[in-house]
Amino acid sequence: MHSRRHLVNIALIGFMGTGKTSVGRLVAEQLHYDYLDTDEMIQASTGRSITDIFTKDGEPAFRALEQKVVEELASRTNTVISTGGGLPVNPENLASLKTHALVVCLWSSPEKIWERVRHQSHRPLLHDENPQAKIRELLAARGPFYKQADVLLNTDVRSVREVAQQVIHQFRLEASGR
Ligand code: S3P
Numbered sequence: 079m080h081s082r083r084h085l086v087n088i089a090l091i092g093f094m095g096t097g098k099t100s101v102g103r104l105v106a107e108q109l110h111y112d113y114l115d116t117d118e119m120i121q122a123s124t125g126r127s128i129t130d131i132f133t134k135d136g137e138p139a140f141r142a143l144e145q146k147v148v149e150e151l152a153s154r155t156n157t158v159i160s161t162g163g164g165l166p167v168n169p170e171n172l173a174s175l176k177t178h179a180l181v182v183c184l185w186s187s188p189e190k191i192w193e194r195v196r197h198q199s200h201r202p203l204l205h206d207e208n209p210q211a212k213i214r215e216l217l218a219a220r221g222p223f224y225k226q227a228d229v230l231l232n233t234d235v236r237s238v239r240e241v242a243q244q245v246i247h248q249f250r251l252e253a254s255g256r
Contacts, residue, residue, distance in 0.1 A: 085252050086155040087111075088245060089175045092184035092224060093217055094163040094201050095194035097233045097241060101184060102160035104242040109249075115160040119147045128162075132202035141168065148174050163216075164203075166223045176228075180252050182245050183227035188213045190234045228252070 088105060090098040099115065106113035117128055120143045124131065131140045144162060148171045151159055159179060166172045166183075175181050186194075192210050195201065206212040224230075229248045233241050 083177060085178070085180045085249070087151070087157045087159060087179035088249050089151075089159045089161060089179035089181045090184060090245070091161050091166045091172075091175075091181060091227055092163065093186065093191055093213075093220065094204070095191040096163075096184035096186045097194075097238060098160040098184055100238045101233070101241045101245060102158045104238055105245050106158040108242065108246060109156075109158070112154070112157045113160070114151070114154070114157055116144060116147050116151075116165060117162050119150070120144065123147075127200070129200060129202045129205075144168075145171060151175070152178055154178070164220070166226070167220060169223075172223065172226055180229070180249050181227045182229045182231060182248065183224045184233045184241065185224065185230055186233050188217055191217070 088111075090102050092098055102115070103113055105111070120131070120140070121127060124143065128140065131143065141164070144165055145168060148165065151157075152174060159175070161175075172181065188210065191213050195204060196209075199205075203216065204212060229245075231241055231244055236244070
């Protein structure tokens with residue numbers, strides 16, 4: 079199925095608050111891989127926060143920076159990549175990631191996502207009058223994109239450790255050609 083793909087990395091996609099950062103860090107630690115986060119890469123290259131970019135330059139400017147970072151990732155090996163929640167909405171981003179990485183989507187219910195993000199303030203898209211409605215709306219719109227991942231994992235009832243184990247298991251299956 080993936081015979082022309084050379085899966086040397088793991089990319090985690092999924093909505094804000096589904097556990098991409100915690101799971102990604104643990105998977106990287108266990109595999110002795112590098113860990114990269116697309117938001118952190120954007121912040122490092124611009125010297126600005128994600129909120130500042132959204133507020134002053136707008137979302138399209140942020141998405142352009144995001145796409146540039148995705149292109150840079152194609153030269154990586156042995157890396158676990160955690161991606162911003164809106165990144166797979168651009169089909170070119172997902173297609174690019176799939177050339178070198180096993181793409182795993184972490185999935186959660188809107189209730190669980192709200193529980194995880196409600197006390198955090200660094201996500202401009204949730205600076206909304208009704209953040210819970212915004213979560214539902216974005217989740218519904220993005221569902222079809224997230225579902226294009228190679229593997230879908232629900233993180234509602236699994237611990238970070240369990241999800242990380244699942245990710246590693248799937249990666250080993252794929253890497254061994256199953
Ligand atoms: C976004 C998710 C954020 C960040 C930005 C936009 C989104 O990343 O890229 O605030 O569109 O869902 P996380 O998913 O890591 O929170």
